[in-house]
Amino acid sequence: MSHSHKDFDAEDQFKSGFDISYIRRFLGYAAPQKLYIILALVFLALSSATQLITPNIYRKSIDNYLVPLYTFIPSDHEALEKYPELSKVAIPAGEDAVAVPTSFLEKNKDISDSIKDKGENHYIFKLESYDGTHGFVYGGNWFVPDKEFADIDPALLTKIRGADITGLKRMFCLFLLVLAVHALSDYFHRLTLEIASQRTMYALRMALFEHLQSLSVSLFNRTPIGKLVTRVTNDIEAINSMLSTVAVQMLASAGMFIGSLIIVLYINWKLTLVSLAVLPFCVVITIVFRLIVRKVHRELRRILAKINGVLTEEFSGIKMIQSFNQQKRRREEFAEVNASYYKAGFKNVICMGVFGPILDLIRHFGTALIILYGGICVLDGDLTLGSLMAFITYFGHLCNPLMQISNQITQLQSSLAASERIFTLLDTKNEVAQPKLPVIVGDPKGEIEFKNVDFSYIEGEQVLKDVSFRIEPGKSIAIVGPTGAGKSSLINLVCRFYDANKGEVLLDGVNVKDWSNEELRKHISIVLQGTFVFSRSIYENIALGDPTITREKAIKAAETVCANQFIEKLPHGYDEVMAERGATLSAGEKQLLCFARALAHDPRILILDEATSNVDPATEHLIQDAIDKLMIGRTSMIVAHRLSTIHKVDEIFVLDDGKIIERGSHAELMAKKGAYYDLYLLQFSRRI
Numbered sequence: 001m002s003h004s005h006k007d008f009d010a011e012d013q014f015k016s017g018f019d020i021s022y023i024r025r026f027l028g029y030a031a032p033q034k035l036y037i038i039l040a041l042v043f044l045a046l047s048s049a050t051q052l053i054t055p056n057i058y059r060k061s062i063d064n065y066l067v068p069l070y071t072f073i074p075s076d077h078e079a080l081e082k083y084p085e086l087s088k089v090a091i092p093a094g095e096d097a098v099a100v101p102t103s104f105l106e107k108n109k110d111i112s113d114s115i116k117d118k119g120e121n122h123y124i125f126k127l128e129s130y131d132g133t134h135g136f137v138y139g140g141n142w143f144v145p146d147k148e149f150a151d152i153d154p155a156l157l158t159k160i161r162g163a164d165i166t167g168l169k170r171m172f173c174l175f176l177l178v179l180a181v182h183a184l185s186d187y188f189h190r191l192t193l194e195i196a197s198q199r200t201m202y203a204l205r206m207a208l209f210e211h212l213q214s215l216s217v218s219l220f221n222r223t224p225i226g227k228l229v230t231r232v233t234n235d236i237e238a239i240n241s242m243l244s245t246v247a248v249q250m251l252a253s254a255g256m257f258i259g260s261l262i263i264v265l266y267i268n269w270k271l272t273l274v275s276l277a278v279l280p281f282c283v284v285i286t287i288v289f290r291l292i293v294r295k296v297h298r299e300l301r302r303i304l305a306k307i308n309g310v311l312t313e314e315f316s317g318i319k320m321i322q323s324f325n326q327q328k329r330r331r332e333e334f335a336e337v338n339a340s341y342y343k344a345g346f347k348n349v350i351c352m353g354v355f356g357p358i359l360d361l362i363r364h365f366g367t368a369l370i371i372l373y374g375g376i377c378v379l380d381g382d383l384t385l386g387s388l389m390a391f392i393t394y395f396g397h398l399c400n401p402l403m404q405i406s407n408q409i410t411q412l413q414s415s416l417a418a419s420e421r422i423f424t425l426l427d428t429k430n431e432v433a434q435p436k437l438p439v440i441v442g443d444p445k446g447e448i449e450f451k452n453v454d455f456s457y458i459e460g461e462q463v464l465k466d467v468s469f470r471i472e473p474g475k476s477i478a479i480v481g482p483t484g485a486g487k488s489s490l491i492n493l494v495c496r497f498y499d500a501n502k503g504e505v506l507l508d509g510v511n512v513k514d515w516s517n518e519e520l521r522k523h524i525s526i527v528l529q530g531t532f533v534f535s536r537s538i539y540e541n542i543a544l545g546d547p548t549i550t551r552e553k554a555i556k557a558a559e560t561v562c563a564n565q566f567i568e569k570l571p572h573g574y575d576e577v578m579a580e581r582g583a584t585l586s587a588g589e590k591q592l593l594c595f596a597r598a599l600a601h602d603p604r605i606l607i608l609d610e611a612t613s614n615v616d617p618a619t620e621h622l623i624q625d626a627i628d629k630l631m632i633g634r635t636s637m638i639v640a641h642r643l644s645t646i647h648k649v650d651e652i653f654v655l656d657d658g659k660i661i662e663r664g665s666h667a668e669l670m671a672k673k674g675a676y677y678d679l680y681l682l683q684f685s686r687r688i
C-alpha cells in the first residue's frame, strides 16, 4: 500500500506539523467569491460599529437629558485661567463659584484632575421656573443641588424639563435608526457570507467528487466507503467554517474586543483596569474548559464512529445475523457502545453545564466591581451616570468576544483538520494515471495483446505471471481455470482498472496506458457476475444516458437477450424504477439487464466474466444464442465456468495460478488430453 493512502486517513485531530498551504488552497476555492466576502466584511464592520454605538446613546440620553449635572468649582480657581475652554463652559453660580458641566470634566481628565476642590453637583434651570423653596437663584439661573432634586414638585418638573423630554425622544429615534441599520447590516453580512461559503463548498464538493471518480478502483477496495462519504459531506461542511470563522467571525470578535477596549479606556482607564482584573480568570477558565471539552468531544466522535460501524454491519449483514440467531449477541454489543456514548454525552453536558455558570459568575463579579468602583467615581464627579451605564454594556462586549474566540479556535482546529484530510485526498495520485497526450486511435479494430504481463494487487503476491497472448480483431476467446487463477484480474487489466506491474497490455497496438480511459472504455462492454444496477428506470439502466440508444433500441437489446420477459412483468415495464443496487431483482434478472446494456452499447470489445453464472440452464441456453450473435464481428473475451457455453469460441485459454498453461480450440485441447480435458471430463461427469 502506498504511503499517500494512509495520509488522508489521518484522524480528526490535526497534527502539530500542520501545513499552512492547505489554508491557501482552501482560499483558492473561496477566491471566486471575493466580492461576497468583501461585502460580508463591510456589512460586518457596519453591524459591529452600530453595536458599539448603542451604549453611547444610553450614555448621552442619561447624561444630557436625565441627569444633566453641573459641578461647582471656586470662581478663582487657577484651572479657569489655565484652560480657556473650561472658562468658556463655566456658568457663574454665585460670588465665589462657577458651574461647569460634569460631562465636560469627565471628557477632559487632565482638567478634572487639576481641580481637587470640586463642589457639589447641581441641576440648572431657567429663573422663570423657580419654585421659591429649593436651591437658589443667581444670574438668571435657578440652581438645584443634586440632593434636593427629588423634593421638587413632579408637576413642575415635567413642565420645566420639556426640552429634556424632547431630547429623550430624539435619542429614542436615533436608537431605532441605529437598531435598524444594525439589523439590516447583520442580515446582509450573514447572507453574503453564506452565499460565499455555500458556493465555495459547492466547488469543493464538485472537485472532490470529480477527483474521486477518476481514482483507480484499487483505492475503493482499500478505503471504507463510509470514510470517503464523510470526506465529501461532513469534512466539507467542517472546512466551510474556516471561511465563516477565520475570515469573518474571529475578525469580528477581535474587532469588538479591541473597539470596546479602546472605548472603555477612553471613558475611564482606571475603571477599565479594575474591571479587567476579572479577565485573566475568564481566560484561564476558558482555556482549561476548552482542553477538557476537546477531550470529551474527541471521545464522543470516536464512539459515534464505532456506533456507526456497528449499525452498518448490522444492517448490511441482517440476513446472516438473523439466520445465525445473532440478535442477542449483537444487541449486547450495541448496548455496550450505546452505554459508552451515553456516558460521554453526559460528560459533555456536565462540562457545558459547569462552564457557562462559572463564566457568568465571573462576569457578574466584574460588573459588580464596576458598579462599586464606578459608583465611587460617579460620586466623586469623575464619571457621569450615563458613562457608568455605558461602561457596563461595553464590559459585556469585552467578555463575549473572549468566549466566542475560544469557540472559534475549536472550530478552526476542526476545519483545519478537515482541510488536511480533504486536500490529502485531493492529492492522492490516480494509480492509473491518465496520459497527458492520449493516443487517438479513432475507430479501433479491437485487437488485444498481452506482452509478458506480470500483475499483483499486493506487493509480493503475484496474480498474473508473464502472460502473453494476442487476440485478432473480431475473434473470440474463452478463459477457463480454477477459482482464484486470475481470470478476472486479466480482464481488469484490459479495462485498465489496474495497471500491469510489468509488460504491456495493448489495444490495437497501443498501450492501454496511452489511451484516455474514456476513449478506451467507450469501446468495451463488460458484463460481470456481480453486476451493478442503478436506482433508475430499466430503460435508463440500459441506455445509461447515451442519446443514441433510443427506447426502441433498448427494447430490442432486451429482447435479444431474453430480458424482456421479466421486464414486461414489472408494473411499469421499462419505466420501472429500480431499488438501490437493484435489490428487488433476482441475481439472474440483473445479469440479463446487464446483457441488454452491453448489447445496446454496441461495443468493439465484449467482455463477459462469469456473466451467466446466475441464470438457470434453460435461460442460459436461450441467451447463449444471443451471446453467439453478440460475438459476431466483435473481439470477445469470455470467462466461463460452464464449459458447455464456450464451444463456439475461436480459442480457449486455460489459466492456472496466473499462467496460461494451455491454449487452443476446443477440439485441439480435447485431443491434447491435458488440463482442459480433465476439467471437461470433470464437469461432464458431474452433469450426468
Ligand SMILES: Nc1ncnc2c1ncn2[C@@H]1O[C@H](COP(=O)(O)OP(=O)(O)O)[C@@H](O)[C@H]1O
Residues within 6 Å of the ligand: 221, 457, 458, 463, 482, 483, 484, 485, 486, 487, 488, 489, 490
Ligand atoms: N482487489 C484485490 N485485492 C487483492 N487481492 C485480490 C483482489 N482481487 C483478487 N485478488 C486475488 O487475486 C487472485 C486472483 O483473483 P481473480 O482474478 O479474481 O480470480 P478468478 O480467476 O477467480 O477470477 C486471487 O488470489 C484473489 O484473492
Ligand SMILES: [Mg+2]
Residues within 6 Å of the ligand: 487, 488, 489, 609
Ligand atoms: Mg473471477
